[in-house]
Amino acid sequence: MTALATELTHGRQLVNGELFDRLTDFCADEYGLERCVAERIMDEGLAFLDVMGRTGESLSPSKTVDPAWHTFMLHSPEYTDWCQSRYGRYIHHAPNSRYRDKAAIVDVVAKIRAAGYAVDESLWGIKANCNEPTCCGDGPCC
Structure with missing residues (x-):
């Protein structure tokens, strides 16, 4: 039997x-990030x-991932068109940082992974033993 x-x-x-x-370029510039980090x-x-x-669920991104949502929303024509064409509705950003505890973020990551996405x-x-600024690897572009 061969695994696919x-x-x-x-x-x-x-x-x-x-x-x-x-x-990516906007995110890097706006948030003072190296481009390779902004890509991630x-x-x-x-x-x-x-x-x-x-899913239609209201989820919270991590503080590190949240700039991606802000960046996309600031490109409002593209963001609005993307939301409408993919989901038939606009995905509103309703900030609520109390949903950023570790358990909530683990749940969000599990949902992203279950949808078939690679998760960083x-x-x-x-990720255990993460030490800034090495980002759990060999530098900011890990």
């Missing part, structure tokens, strides 16, 4: 490459938004 390999999906696949690059944040943010859009746990604050 399942390729995990990435949030960046939800938008065209040109838009992903624009969002945008990738996670888009996967997060897709899970919310598909270091951006969600759930």
Whole structure:
């Protein structure tokens, strides 16, 4: 019996490459991030938004991933069109930081993973032994 390999999906696949690059560049500039870190944040943010859009649940991103949502919303024509075409509605951002405790974030990550997305746990604050600024790897681009 041969096991079939399942390729995990990435949030960046939800938008065209040109838009992903624009969002990434804006996120990097706006939040003072290295571009490679902004890419990871945008990738996670888009996967997060897709899970919310598909399930209709109100979820909270980690503080590290939240800038992706802000970045996309500030590109309002693209964000509005994306939400409407994919989900038939606008995904509103209603901040509530009390839902950012570890248990809630673990639940959000589990939902993203269950939807078939690769998850960068270091951006969600759930990876053990994470020490800034190494981001659980060999530097900011880990």
